[in-house]
Amino acid sequence: MSELKTVMHPLAQSKLTLLRDKNTNKKEFRELVSELTALLFYEATRDMSLKEVSVETPFSSCTCNTLNSDIALVPILRGGLGMVEGIVELAPNAKIGHIGLYRDPNTLRPVEYYCKLPKADDSIEIFVLEPMAATGGTASAAITFLKERGFKKIKYICLICTPEAVAKIRSEHPDADIYTAAVDRKINEEGYIIPGLGDAGDRMFGTR
Numbered sequence: 001m002s003e004l005k006t007v008m009h010p011l012a013q014s015k016l017t018l019l020r021d022k023n024t025n026k027k028e029f030r031e032l033v034s035e036l037t038a039l040l041f042y043e044a045t046r047d048m049s050l051k052e053v054s055v056e057t058p059f060s061s062c063t064c065n066t067l068n069s070d071i072a073l074v075p076i077l078r079g080g081l082g083m084v085e086g087i088v089e090l091a092p093n094a095k096i097g098h099i100g101l102y103r104d105p106n107t108l109r110p111v112e113y114y115c116k117l118p119k120a121d122d123s124i125e126i127f128v129l130e131p132m133a134a135t136g137g138t139a140s141a142a143i144t145f146l147k148e149r150g151f152k153k154i155k156y157i158c159l160i161c162t163p164e165a166v167a168k169i170r171s172e173h174p175d176a177d178i179y180t181a182a183v184d185r186k187i188n189e190e191g192y193i194i195p196g197l198g199d200a201g202d203r204m205f206g207t208r
């Protein structure tokens with residue numbers, strides 16, 4: 001069974017509160033998405049393996065640790081794009097792939113329209129980024145898609161999800177851990193998370 005990690009760190013929770021507030025403006029919203037994502041990523045990378053390297057300090061040589069595998073971020077277009085910047089501050093060498101999947105407004109099922117990914121190898125660690133997981137359909141489809149292309153170590157990071165999304169991702173991908181700041185109550189008739197934070201893409205990009 002994949003792990004669901006709800007990050008309750010006080011900094012993460014206070015940023016989430018500001019994100020939920022409808023009076024938070026676009027600039028603040030974008031900054032908060034970056035900052036909260038960085039905190040979630042920090043938790044999601046906690047168990048990454050290290051390898052030893054030798055380093056010369058100004059005084060002597062010493063054996064130190066460095067990451068043992070590459071990191072690739074895969075934002076799901078378009079909301080996931082806003083989550084990249086905060087992570088790149090922490091992991092500047094991360095590769096970045098893109099997946100475009102939209103929710104069909106009638107069926108709410110994911111439809112793929114774009115994909116450009118780094119080369120798959122066994123050691124690369126993939127972090128799928130999507131601000132809101134309502135049904136979990138898009139997340140699960142993106143993870144399936146990545147597995148079909150040979151990626152093995154996949155984690156999913158979202159700001160808010162629902163119990164339904166967690167159940168779907170867990171049942172379809174028991175090997176993909178989920179990192180989030182909140183599991184909200186429900187989805188409304190239009191597919192939005194309640195209480196949620198509204199349409200994350202629209203609030204980030206000012207499209208409504």
Ligand code: URA
Pocket residue numbers: 079131132133134191192193194196197198199200201
């Ligand atoms: N996508 C969003 O941006 N918000 C929701 O509440 C659900 C899906």
